[in-house]
Amino acid sequence: MQISDIAIQIDRVTRAFDRNRALDEVSVPIRAGEFTVLLGPSGCGKSTLLRLIAGLDTQTDGTILIEGQDMRGTPPGARGLSMVFQSYALFPHLSVRQNILFGLAVRKTSRAVQAERLKRVAEMMGLGPLLDRKPSQLSGGQQQRVALARAVISDRPICLMDEPLSNLDAKLRADMRVELRSIQKQLGLTVVYVTHDQVEAMTMADRIIVMNGGRIEQVGIPEAIYARPETTFTASFIGTPPMNLFPASALFSGPANLTVGIRPEDLHLTDAGPRADLVGVEYLGADRLVAGQINGTPFVLRQPAQSPTPRDRFHIGWSQTAMNAFDATTGKRLHDFDFSSLSPNQKDFDHETA
Amino acid sequence: MMRREWIYAWLLVLPAFVFLITFTHLPAVEALVNSVWTTAKGRRPSMFVGLGNYQKMLQDPIFIKAMINSGLYAALTVPTSIALALAMALLVHRPFKGVAAMRMAYFTPTVLPLVAVANIWLFFYAPGFGLIDQIRQFFGFASANYAGQPDTALYSVAVVTIWKEAGFFMIFFLAALQTVPETLREAAAIEGCSKWTFFRRVTLPLIMPTTLFVSVNAVINAFRLVDHVFVMTKGGPDNASMLLLYYIFETGFRYWDTAYAAALTVVLILILSLAGLGQFYAADKRVHYK
Ligand SMILES: Nc1ncnc2c1ncn2[C@@H]1O[C@H](COP(=O)(O)OP(=O)(O)O)[C@@H](O)[C@H]1O
Ligand SMILES: [Mg+2]
Numbered sequence: 001m002q003i004s005d006i007a008i009q010i011d012r013v014t015r016a017f018d019r020n021r022a023l024d025e026v027s028v029p030i031r032a033g034e035f036t037v038l039l040g041p042s043g044c045g046k047s048t049l050l051r052l053i054a055g056l057d058t059q060t061d062g063t064i065l066i067e068g069q070d071m072r073g074t075p076p077g078a079r080g081l082s083m084v085f086q087s088y089a090l091f092p093h094l095s096v097r098q099n100i101l102f103g104l105a106v107r108k109t110s111r112a113v114q115a116e117r118l119k120r121v122a123e124m125m126g127l128g129p130l131l132d133r134k135p136s137q138l139s140g141g142q143q144q145r146v147a148l149a150r151a152v153i154s155d156r157p158i159c160l161m162d163e164p165l166s167n168l169d170a171k172l173r174a175d176m177r178v179e180l181r182s183i184q185k186q187l188g189l190t191v192v193y194v195t196h197d198q199v200e201a202m203t204m205a206d207r208i209i210v211m212n213g214g215r216i217e218q219v220g221i222p223e224a225i226y227a228r229p230e231t232t233f234t235a236s237f238i239g240t241p242p243m244n245l246f247p248a249s250a251l252f253s254g255p256a257n258l259t260v261g262i263r264p265e266d267l268h269l270t271d272a273g274p275r276a277d278l279v280g281v282e283y284l285g286a287d288r289l290v291a292g293q294i295n296g297t298p299f300v301l302r303q304p305a306q307s308p309t310p311r312d313r314f315h316i317g318w319s320q321t322a323m324n325a326f327d328a329t330t331g332k333r334l335h336d337f338d339f340s341s342l343s344p345n346q347k348d349f350d351h352e353t354a
Numbered sequence: 355m356m357r358r359e360w361i362y363a364w365l366l367v368l369p370a371f372v373f374l375i376t377f378t379h380l381p382a383v384e385a386l387v388n389s390v391w392t393t394a395k396g397r398r399p400s401m402f403v404g405l406g407n408y409q410k411m412l413q414d415p416i417f418i419k420a421m422i423n424s425g426l427y428a429a430l431t432v433p434t435s436i437a438l439a440l441a442m443a444l445l446v447h448r449p450f451k452g453v454a455a456m457r458m459a460y461f462t463p464t465v466l467p468l469v470a471v472a473n474i475w476l477f478f479y480a481p482g483f484g485l486i487d488q489i490r491q492f493f494g495f496a497s498a499n500y501a502g503q504p505d506t507a508l509y510s511v512a513v514v515t516i517w518k519e520a521g522f523f524m525i526f527f528l529a530a531l532q533t534v535p536e537t538l539r540e541a542a543a544i545e546g547c548s549k550w551t552f553f554r555r556v557t558l559p560l561i562m563p564t565t566l567f568v569s570v571n572a573v574i575n576a577f578r579l580v581d582h583v584f585v586m587t588k589g590g591p592d593n594a595s596m597l598l599l600y601y602i603f604e605t606g607f608r609y610w611d612t613a614y615a616a617a618l619t620v621v622l623i624l625i626l627s628l629a630g631l632g633q634f635y636a637a638d639k640r641v642h643y644k
Contacts, residue, residue, distance in 0.1 A: 056540050077546025089541035093559045103545030106555075154545070 006068075007032040007158055007190040008053060013062035015048050022048040024214040025062065031207065032157070035184050035191045039201040040211035041237065046194040049211075050160050053192065055079050066158070081158035082151035086166055088143045090135040090150075097131040100149045121153045124183070141172045152183065159184075162194045177203050198238055202226070210234050228324070228338070232331040235261045235324060241289065244299035247328065250274070251294070258334070259326040264289065264302040266322035273315040281309055292316070382623060388616035400613070407617035417618070419593045420601040423508055427597060428576035430512045431519070436568055438516065439523030444553075446524075447531040457528070464522040472582035475514045476501060479586075504594035507587050511595050514582050519575060523568045530564035531557070566633060573629045577622060598622055 008030040015023040022045040030036050038046040051057040053064060055076035064071045066079055082103075090099050098105075100121065104114050122128045125145045135143055144164065151159050164180075165173045181204050184191050195201055201208050202222045210217040210225060210233075218230040229235035235243040241264055248258035251274050276292040276299070283305065290301040290310055301316060325337030389407050394400040411417045442460045446453050463471060478485045481499040490498060500510040534557055542552045558565075580600045583589060589596040589604065599622060606615030 054540075054544060056543065075546070076540075076543045081544070083541070083544045085537050085541060087535070087537050089535070089537040091538060091556055093556075102542070102547075102555075106542070106545050106547045106551055150541075 005031050007066065008192070009063075009065040009068075010049070010053075011063045011065065013049070013052060013059045013064060015045070015052060015057065016060045021214050023052070023059070026211075026214070026216055027062075028209055028216055028219055030190065030192060032190050033188050034206040035181065035193065035204055037201040037205040037208045038192065038194045038211060039198060039205075039208050040196065040217075042196055044211045045214040046196075046211055047162055050162050050192060050194050053079075054081060054083055054160055079158075080156050081160055082154045082156045084147050084151050084159065084161040084164045086163040088135075088147040088167075090143055090146055092135055094134075095131065096127060096133050096135070096138070096146050099135065099146055100127075100131075100153055102150065103154050117153050117155070121149045124152070125149045140168055141176070144168060144176065148180075148183070152187065157188075158190045158192070160192050160194075163196070164193075165200065166195075166197070173200075180204065198240070210237065212237070228333070229261070230333045232259060232261070232326045235326070239263060241300045241302075243324065245326075246294065246297050246299065248325075249295075250297045257328045259328045259331075261324035261326060262299075262318050262322055264300045266318050267299070267301040267316050268303065268318070269301075269307070269310055270315045270317035273317040276314055276316055278310055278312050278314065385616040385619045385623070388613055389620050391613050393611050393613040407614050408621075410614065411617065411621070416593055416596060416601060420596045420598045423594075423596055424577060424598040427508060427512055427515075428573060430509070431515045431576050432569060432572040435516045435519040435523060435572055436565065438520040439568065440527050440565075442520060442524045443527035443531055447528055457524075460524050461521045463518045463520075464525075466518075468518060468579065468581040469585055471518055472514060472585035475510075475517075475582070476586055479510055501586050502591060504592050507591060507595040511583055511586055514586070515576070515579060519572065523572065526564050526568050527561065530561040534560050570630050570633050573633070574626055577626055598625075 006029045010026055010028045010030070012025045012027050013023055014021065014025055026045075026049065038049060040046055048057065052059050053066075053071075055071065055074060058072075066081070071079060091102065094102065097118065101114050101118060104117070118131075122131060125148060127142075127145055127149055130138060130142060130146075135146065138146065144167075147164070151161075161180075165176050168176060177200060180191075183189070193200075193204065205222055207219065208222055208225050209219050212233050218225060218234045220228075220230075225234065226238055229238060229243065232245055236245060243261045243263050244267070246260045246262070248255065248260050251260055274294050276294045279291040279293055279298065282289040282291070286305055287302050288305050288307070288309070290303060292299055292301060292310075292314070294316075323337070325334040326332060327334055390402060390404055391400045392398075392403050392406070446457045446460065466474075479487075479500040479502075481487055481497050481502070486500065487497050490496070498506070500506045538556055539552060542556060547555075577597075577599060580597050580603075583595060583597060583600045587595040589600045598618070602615050602618045602622065605611050605618060
């Protein structure tokens, strides 16, 4: 990775508040031109990190570099970035036009440039007919577009977004996901996007940064985050329903202190294998979710709706490649057990899969 | 159903209504009626004079002086106290160490009775040993009697008004400033907007309804609050600090020319109504209501 590829470098950044640490020595590079999603449960420090990048807040410790420059002491307006807020943060007394042009006007950009950019952006966002309205005369989706237009018109290379779609209804959110992504690609923007919604992360991200409790759990492309979670936290956070986590002893006589993770869709019914008790069945149309229990450990199995529903007692099986192994104490992935790494230790226990 | 709700509603407003009519509307109408008659004196009964009392005003030098003074007084106290109130509110609307004490300090003049305040200020103004005179003399200036000189009496009264009202108006601005969302400030900061530009382009328009409310009240108070004139100058010297309301009091209750006082009162009511209406009308276009 070359230095020039990195738009933002977060280096051992800590943000401590009076009572708690919102961020604890976080380090991560954010690549230029990529759509990076900060994903994690509420309160894990995503917004805090975004606000530190924006300069709206100051870290207690550590450095933030943007385009290789240390940003300590640089005001938000001089960091070369734009931001879209969850609440849109539109100026209620200004028209859509004035809202979009606010930044350019404040920076005393020439009228001609303003008009030219406004035309281009309004067209791109489909805001042309709404330019003379006040924000209160717009729907939530339209307000969202204005907020986006205000960020885009600045022509700044980095755009920060804090849960920008969370106030929209489901249908609109799905449309906006596609649109946001296409705008980002079209303009080559470096987007840092905060969300707690894994669907947004999975569908839009080039790269996902999974956060928990003020720390980074994993950084990777969506496929890697899903298929190879680095920690039990990521495993149990990603996926609906998330990955099943079993103590190894519940499945086979494997090494102690091992947690085995298997995605619901990677489990299937067999004649042999560990025996499970049926807890409940949820019909989802194409699929069916079967909730069961093995030696007191609850799990979920996903099967096509056409398959027969299991009886009260059933056996489960899974493919070797679908198995994830974690250290039960630290919750960290044990790469020795990864199928593709083909390590010699890989099969040092006998399993009872079909 | 509808009828019952209406009766209920009227019963609820009835007590307030009774007091409002008895003590506000009826006296106003009565003043209007009285103002077109003469004052009854000894054996001379009250006579209908039509606009006679109003014509008399035009030739009354004290009335003209009082009008000019009141106008000047309003022009001085209204903008100054509003600007001061806003400045103070901006200083204390964000939390910092000791902010509560500072807000309290700004608000204190408001909770003191105006008559007491006037007495305190009389000491400040007192020639020779007063606070201001002591400072003057320290810097080698001659002694001055601010409240007692014709050329400064009105201003010294106006200063007391400003001092007393700014703290009160600050409370309204304080409340208004809290309603300006923090994210707007942040969105503007991202755009590189300076604090002053943000204040001018966002804060000021957003608190415009409050500014309007406060300024209507300030104008009304400029004509209504004369307690300190009683204590400090009694309208003098030589009518230098004579305000319309104080003149009404003098005419009505010192010289007992109640009919003329009624006519003066009608003028006062007219001025206040116009000021209120005018401000609402003028500001309507510039005000942003959510
Ligand atoms: N201004 C603040 N003062 C004190 N604690 C804060 C403040 N802002 C955030 N926090 C705390 O920091 C943690 C992370 O918050 P935040 O970054 O907003 O989480 P997220 O955006 O991931 O939901 C939370 O525990 C929150 O309570
Ligand atoms: Mg947040």
